[in-house]
Amino acid sequence: MAVERTLSIVKPDAVGKNVIGEIFSRFERAGLKIVATKMMHLSKEKAEGFYAEHKERPFFGALVSFMTSGPVVVSVLEGENAVIRHREILGATDPKKAAAGTIRADYAVSVDENATHGSDSTTSAEREINYFFSKEEVCPRTR
Numbered sequence: 001m002a003v004e005r006t007l008s009i010v011k012p013d014a015v016g017k018n019v020i021g022e023i024f025s026r027f028e029r030a031g032l033k034i035v036a037t038k039m040m041h042l043s044k045e046k047a048e049g050f051y052a053e054h055k056e057r058p059f060f061g062a063l064v065s066f067m068t069s070g071p072v073v074v075s076v077l078e079g080e081n082a083v084i085r086h087r088e089i090l091g092a093t094d095p096k097k098a099a100a101g102t103i104r105a106d107y108a109v110s111v112d113e114n115a116t117h118g119s120d121s122t123t124s125a126e127r128e129i130n131y132f133f134s135k136e137e138v139c140p141r142t143r
């Protein structure tokens, strides 16, 4: 098993529902460790750059507008198979299809406002972590 890092975002809808701690608890209960975290209000440019791969998709404008509608909490999680395990805890992109007990099943209302983001591969994770955090901001856990 490989120790991986992944990028996690508590999106503006979930911050607005006041469930940041509840979401962090689920990561911690699953054995994922928070090794960096910060709250920020994304600029249009920062959100567009983050979702650049979706630039041509019909939902891009709505996605950027949603992601800039309020603050987000961006974190780096570390653990065995962190990328896939984090996405399992989040559940399917569309909350209607998300398994019971997942974050999106419990807190998301629609595919457009779906509570959280998780990197989809170790390659994406590396890009996304570097997009938000400097090397010094990620704190390897020594205990």
Ligand code: RTP
Pocket: 054, 059, 063, 092, 093, 111, 112, 113, 114, 116, 117, 118, 119, 120
């Ligand atoms: P995320 O990147 O946010 O973790 O979600 P994901 O991998 O499960 O989904 P992705 O395909 O990367 O899409 C990014 C975000 O765009 C919005 N979306 N809307 N209306 C639609 O059909 C649609 N499809 C995607 C979602 O908010 C999704 O999280």
Ligand code: MG
Pocket: 118, 120
């Ligand atoms: Mg994605």
